[in-house]
Amino acid sequence: xxxxxxxxxxxxxxxxxxxxxxxxxxxxxxxxxxxxxxxxxxxxxxxxxxxxxxxxxxxxxxxxxxxxxxxxxxxxxxxxxxxxxxxxxxxxxxxxxxxxxxxxxxxxxxxxxxxxxxxxxxxxxxxxxxxxxxxxxxxxxxxxxxxxxxxxxxxxxxxxxxxxxxxxxxxxxxxxxxxxxxxxxxxxxxxxxxxxxxxxxxxxxxxxxxxxxxxxxxxxxxxxxxxxxxxxxxxxxxxxxxxxxxxxxxxxxxxxxxxxxxxxxxxxxxxxxxxxxxxxxxxxxxxxxxxxxxxxxxxxxxxxxxxxxxxxxxxxxxxxxxxxxxxxxxxxxxxxxxxxxxxxxxxxxxxxxxxxxxxxxxxxxxxxxxxxxxxxxxxxxxxxxxxxxx
Amino acid sequence: xxxxxxxxxxxxxxxxxxxxxxxxxxxxxxxxxxxxxxxxxxxxxxxxxxxxxxxxxxxxxxxxxxxxxxxxxxxxxxxxxxxxxxxxxxxxxxxxxxxxxxxxxxxxxxxxxxxxxxxxxxxxxxxxxxxxxxxxxxxxxxxxxxxxxxxxxxxxxxxxxxxxxxxxxxxxxxxxxxxxxxxxxxxxxxxxxxxxxxxxxxxxxxxxxxxxxxxxxxxxxxxxxxxxxxxxxxxxxxxxxxxxxxxxxxxxxxxxxxxxxxxxxxxxxxxxxxxxxxxxxxxxxxxxxxxxxxxxxxxxxxxxxxxxxxxxx
Amino acid sequence: xxxxxxxxxxxxxxxxxxxxxxxxxxxxxxxxxxxxxxxxxxxxxxxxxxxxxxxxxxxxxxxxxxxxxxxxxxxxxxxxxxxxxxxxxxxxxxxxxxxxxxxxxxxxxxxxxxxxxxxxxxxxxxxxxxxxxxxxxxxxxxxxxxxxxxxxxxxxxxxxxxxxxxxxxxxxxxxxxxxxxxxxxxxxxxxxxxxxxxxxxxxxxxxxxxxxxxxxxxxxxxxxxxxxxxxxxxxxxxxxxxxxxx
Ligand SMILES: Nc1ncnc2c1ncn2[C@@H]1O[C@H](COP(=O)(O)OP(=O)(O)OP(=O)(O)O)[C@@H](O)[C@H]1O
Ligand SMILES: [Mg+2]
Numbered sequence: 036x037x038x039x040x041x042x043x044x045x046x047x048x049x050x051x052x053x054x055x056x057x058x059x060x061x062x063x064x065x066x067x068x069x070x071x072x073x074x075x076x077x078x079x080x081x082x083x084x085x086x087x088x089x090x091x092x093x094x095x096x097x098x099x100x101x102x103x104x105x106x107x108x109x110x111x112x113x114x115x116x117x118x119x120x121x122x123x124x125x126x127x128x129x130x131x132x133x134x135x136x137x138x139x140x141x142x143x144x145x146x147x148x149x150x151x152x153x154x155x156x157x158x159x160x161x162x163x164x165x166x167x168x169x170x171x172x173x174x175x176x177x178x179x180x181x182x183x184x185x186x187x188x189x190x191x192x193x194x195x196x197x198x199x200x201x202x203x204x205x206x207x208x209x210x211x212x213x214x215x216x217x218x219x220x221x222x223x224x225x226x227x228x229x230x231x232x233x234x235x236x237x238x239x240x241x242x243x244x245x246x247x248x249x250x251x252x253x254x255x256x257x258x259x260x261x262x263x264x265x266x267x268x269x270x271x272x273x274x275x276x277x278x279x280x281x282x283x284x285x286x287x288x289x290x291x292x293x294x295x296x297x298x299x300x301x302x303x304x305x306x307x308x309x310x311x312x313x314x315x316x317x318x319x320x321x322x323x324x325x326x327x328x329x330x331x332x333x334x335x336x337x338x339x340x341x342x343x344x345x346x347x348x349x350x351x352x353x354x355x356x357x358x359x360x361x362x363x364x365x366x367x368x369x370x371x372x373x374x375x376x377x378x379x380x381x382x383x384x385x386x387x388x389x390x391x392x393x394x395x396x397x398x399x400x401x402x403x404x405x406x407x408x409x410x411x412x413x414x415x416x417x418x419x420x421x422x423x424x425x
Numbered sequence: 426x427x428x429x430x431x432x433x434x435x436x437x438x439x440x441x442x443x444x445x446x447x448x449x450x451x452x453x454x455x456x457x458x459x460x461x462x463x464x465x466x467x468x469x470x471x472x473x474x475x476x477x478x479x480x481x482x483x484x485x486x487x488x489x490x491x492x493x494x495x496x497x498x499x500x501x502x503x504x505x506x507x508x509x510x511x512x513x514x515x516x517x518x519x520x521x522x523x524x525x526x527x528x529x530x531x532x533x534x535x536x537x538x539x540x541x542x543x544x545x546x547x548x549x550x551x552x553x554x555x556x557x558x559x560x561x562x563x564x565x566x567x568x569x570x571x572x573x574x575x576x577x578x579x580x581x582x583x584x585x586x587x588x589x590x591x592x593x594x595x596x597x598x599x600x601x602x603x604x605x606x607x608x609x610x611x612x613x614x615x616x617x618x619x620x621x622x623x624x625x626x627x628x629x630x631x632x633x634x635x636x637x638x639x640x641x642x643x644x645x646x647x648x649x650x651x652x653x654x655x656x657x658x659x660x661x662x663x664x665x666x667x668x669x670x671x672x673x674x675x676x677x678x679x680x681x682x683x684x685x686x687x688x689x690x691x692x693x694x695x696x697x698x699x700x701x702x703x704x705x706x707x708x709x710x711x712x713x714x715x716x717x718x719x720x721x722x723x724x725x726x727x728x729x730x731x732x733x734x735x736x737x738x
Numbered sequence: 739x740x741x742x743x744x745x746x747x748x749x750x751x752x753x754x755x756x757x758x759x760x761x762x763x764x765x766x767x768x769x770x771x772x773x774x775x776x777x778x779x780x781x782x783x784x785x786x787x788x789x790x791x792x793x794x795x796x797x798x799x800x801x802x803x804x805x806x807x808x809x810x811x812x813x814x815x816x817x818x819x820x821x822x823x824x825x826x827x828x829x830x831x832x833x834x835x836x837x838x839x840x841x842x843x844x845x846x847x848x849x850x851x852x853x854x855x856x857x858x859x860x861x862x863x864x865x866x867x868x869x870x871x872x873x874x875x876x877x878x879x880x881x882x883x884x885x886x887x888x889x890x891x892x893x894x895x896x897x898x899x900x901x902x903x904x905x906x907x908x909x910x911x912x913x914x915x916x917x918x919x920x921x922x923x924x925x926x927x928x929x930x931x932x933x934x935x936x937x938x939x940x941x942x943x944x945x946x947x948x949x950x951x952x953x954x955x956x957x958x959x960x961x962x963x964x965x966x967x968x969x970x971x972x973x974x975x976x977x978x979x980x981x982x983x984x
Contacts, residue, residue: 367837506889523892
């Protein structure tokens, strides 16, 4: 770019940045920063930024937010934009952790202070600013994974430092610290285990269906119908046969097969993952251009060599992006397992719904979303690097 | 008809079309040639404002193109591109009717015009009109693309490698069609092409682009015999030039009195064909016959060879 | 093959209709699944009414989601909005990582129990598939076709309405179908926050350990979903033929 061009572009507003700045600053100025409740189930009282925090801290937050908004508005380089977004997000969140101390009497263990929609909006805008900047940087897969690790470490440091301990969601966590980690393990085992099981069954099935074209229609049709059975119902439907198995087959109960609990959830999740797994194997294998297959045959490869050396590598990106959808879907669906006593983060969600305690809902929802997000980023990176190599 | 004045297009610091001025006469066919990336397409697209010039202006029939809203301007200019760009969701007849419909013609007039154009391009309206583009061969699609560009009686027809994707035989037929139709309708044509035979045989004048600049604009003969730059000379191929030159004219004015045997050559055959016929049959001369088969005289190898020399003009 | 498919379709429709109008017809068939002494057929409320609400919520959500997604996709593919495209993409991708149950549960505090949170969750969740499909549909229109459209003198508006959207229609409809299927299945979960949908039958079965309830609820929802998805699939194929790809 010529110096003239740079001058001109510096004067121009960045449209995306302007929207995000308006969203964030507007949220912070108009919306409640936190909502405070005397106890966990009554309605909250909204507090703006300057009510929720000591004046100096509030002013500091406002200053950082304004600075980030200015960076967003201008045509600043992506690195600076990402940094501004991260600074705003960190500052907002750490300040949020201070609000309870300012708003509640020391020693009041019943009071709950939760983020208000002003915080959510400003945080959302900051996150989007980071996301937009990262897209503009066009990170390679490995760099994206590194960014994810850094973000994870930052979040862990913020939580581990105790700076957020007085927030309502962390109070809910404090009460349930042991069961939280147990449910986390269950959730992971159910979600990832079912995907693994679906892969073990679905990948060979997909290869078979790819090779025997006649079997494709009927197999996919059956799997499609399985997918239309609502997840809750599928969990429920499996209770009876599994209970029957547990009663009749000696030893079945000992290895964990039971009518209620994790077993029906596991089977249901596996069945749910089966269609997308088979589907993405079939469409992945179908992605190889016919001339490439023709050439491979012409070079003397056997059918299996064509499959292993041509169709599989060329189909890997399609397959992996299918796997990403399945994994994200199953991490989300696992929340429903709680309804049949399967455990997982859904336990907190449904308890929270039952008690109308939003903090408890969030205690289940936030880690689920985080898990899905991590899975999505990791598998996206895998799919992209497979695409780069193919 | 078209006046291009000091037209420049810049993308950031890239000067893609550099200060090009060009005058195109009414009813002429101008071929724009040049290496890939030399700015031909960009120059063409600035005429109908598909690309907005950085500076300079274009006048059509004396009127600045900036005086009209781009989409309205384009309704008076035909535009045909490589890969035809037919609308896959519309029938052939609807495709051809695109611009007349935009101009609000009544139904009967549109229908008559569509039938006329399809017939003109050798596509039976009753058979092809109701078809979808994917039910036509590549050559037929290309012809429909040109027919669509001509539908609303444009004063100017812009074509960007319209026949690039066709096989040589179909291409030759399409070129002949274009020439005949252009003569009939009197439309001014600007044709971007990579095919030098197409340029020399079809165009009245050839414009040569080199790295964004217009380096020569002249008749095919002039361009062949007096190329302005080394590049212009290379483009027509040193080993092909004499033959291209021969192909521009017929044997009629090389005919001299005399006697010769063997297969006669038609007077309106081009000189390249005549030379090939003589070389192939190993003769030094051949009889020339008129349209009715009457003997006009002979054409000799020596005269043809002489005519192939650049300094002959 | 075709006849078999039609027989299957009509049979499904007939069974569903009979169940919704006179559920007691199936009492005998379902009895072995019900615990001793418990009713085999759900009669606490009219299943026809539940099905109607179920479909209505899903339909309204799908329509709202489609409208929002189309607006976003069209905006992001215009010159004025193209700067927003990467952002919309990443938001849509991140949105996918929110499990429907979580969206449902988080909506409850602000709008209360019942159909409202379900409608919100379904709408939010339905935007993504339509958005992604509309985007790939619009971006998939061949550049030559767009060039020709502009060259023929179509205004930007005409280009959108007469070329881009008709050609993207099959992709958009496939997104709508996906969105509708998700909505129908997520509406079931709505019953956990007291929305009156067919999920109520399943939840009642889970709560009272009555397999007969679970089976009839599941079968009714599955039949409904299959039939609706089938009909939308036919619409999609019709659109694809019209777009010149048939
Ligand atoms: N929208 C654009 N942005 C930036 N550069 C462009 C744009 N369009 C064209 N160019 C550049 O301008 C130059 C000329 O392009 P143009 O399409 O006019 O060439 P051309 O002579 O038609 O080439 P070809 O024979 O390959 O079609 C090329 O270097 C091209 O990369
Ligand atoms: Mg070009």
